[in-house]
Amino acid sequence: MSAHGYQGRKAGVVVAIDGPSGSGKSSTSRGVAQRCGLEYLDTGAMYRAITHWMLEQDVDVSDPNAVAQHVHRPRIAMGRDPQMPTVSVDDRDVAAEIRSEWVTGQVSAVSAVPEVRQRLVADQRSLIDAAVESGNGIVVEGRDITTVVAPHADVKLYLTASTQARASRRSDERQTEDVAATQAALERRDRLDSTRSTSPLTQTEDAVELDTTGYTLAEVIDVVADLVAQVRQHVVARS
Numbered sequence: 517m518s519a520h521g522y523q524g525r526k527a528g529v530v531v532a533i534d535g536p537s538g539s540g541k542s543s544t545s546r547g548v549a550q551r552c553g554l555e556y557l558d559t560g561a562m563y564r565a566i567t568h569w570m571l572e573q574d575v576d577v578s579d580p581n582a583v584a585q586h587v588h589r590p591r592i593a594m595g596r597d598p599q600m601p602t603v604s605v606d607d608r609d610v611a612a613e614i615r616s617e618w619v620t621g622q623v624s625a626v627s628a629v630p631e632v633r634q635r636l637v638a639d640q641r642s643l644i645d646a647a648v649e650s651g652n653g654i655v656v657e658g659r660d661i662t663t664v665v666a667p668h669a670d671v672k673l674y675l676t677a678s679t680q681a682r683a684s685r686r687s688d689e690r691q692t693e694d695v696a697a698t699q700a701a702l703e704r705r706d707r708l709d710s711t712r713s714t715s716p717l718t719q720t721e722d723a724v725e726l727d728t729t730g731y732t733l734a735e736v737i738d739v740v741a742d743l744v745a746q747v748r749q750h751v752v753a754r755s
């Protein structure tokens with residue numbers, strides 16, 4: 517069995533969520549996973565973790581060949597409990613450091629390197645397969661989950677929100693007054709993540725689009741958790 521198709525599996529569901537920065541992927545995914553008793557995987561944290569490791573090792577991240585050469589060196593471990601997700605590299609907790617401006621400014625360049633994506637997509641598929649085999653399933657969020665990592669997921673969602681709403685949420689979260697600068701940084705990353713040649717952020721026709729502008733987080737979690745509960749009944753029935 518693989519993350520491409522789930523024939524012959526147990527009853528675990530796979531929920532795939534993509535969308536741009538600040539659309540609510542992480543908070544919605546965690547809330548839904550908690551509500552539905554599923555694991556939670558933040559794939560953006562994996563791209564951030566590998567970027568952080570490269571920067572700390574003084575790898576020139578503007579050189580795709582240099583990045584590709586080191587791609588298999590860091591050991592990345594993802595804790596998938598939605599109440600307390602963790603990320604560590606070579607047994608060191610890096611959860612706080614991977615959110616720094618330093619990493620945020622470079623993560624799109626590192627994520628565009630095909631070897632980085634090959635490695636992390638393989639890691640992600642193994643984690644998904646394990647969650648489907650041995651548990652209730654998993655909510656996975658990122659930029660290429662509905663398109664590349666798990667195109668046959670049971671639930672596929674594309675979260676959006678207006679650029680202004682996303683920038684304002686990020687500013688509130690980071691307690692920065694400068695919403696304009698936050699919005700400019702977010703638009704730059706949107707552009708890089710949507711125009712790269714390998715697995716760009718794209719919305720597929722079979723993903724349900726949810727525009728979260730004007731809805732509270734609690735409302736969005738309710739809608740998605742209801743959808744997951746409905747789909748789950750079918751998954752249980754056919755397994």
Ligand SMILES: Nc1ncnc2c1ncn2[C@@H]1O[C@H](COP(=O)(O)OP(=O)(O)O)[C@@H](O)[C@H]1O
Pocket residue numbers: 535536537538539540541542543544685686689728731732733734736
């Ligand atoms: N529907 C919503 N309404 C208001 N704020 C939200 C909503 N969804 C998420 N947020 C807040 O916006 C911020 C960014 O959300 P996050 O889940 O990190 O987005 P993403 O993972 O897509 O970048 C967080 O502080 C979160 O609590």
Ligand SMILES: Nc1ccn([C@H]2C[C@H](O)[C@@H](COP(=O)(O)OP(=O)(O)O)O2)c(=O)n1
Pocket residue numbers: 536537538542559560561563564623624627628657658659660661705709
């Ligand atoms: N599946 C994924 C997840 C993230 N990425 C890249 C692109 C994003 O700008 C970075 C960081 O992702 P993350 O989800 O942490 O970003 P934000 O929460 O939106 O700030 O990683 C990716 O290329 N593919």
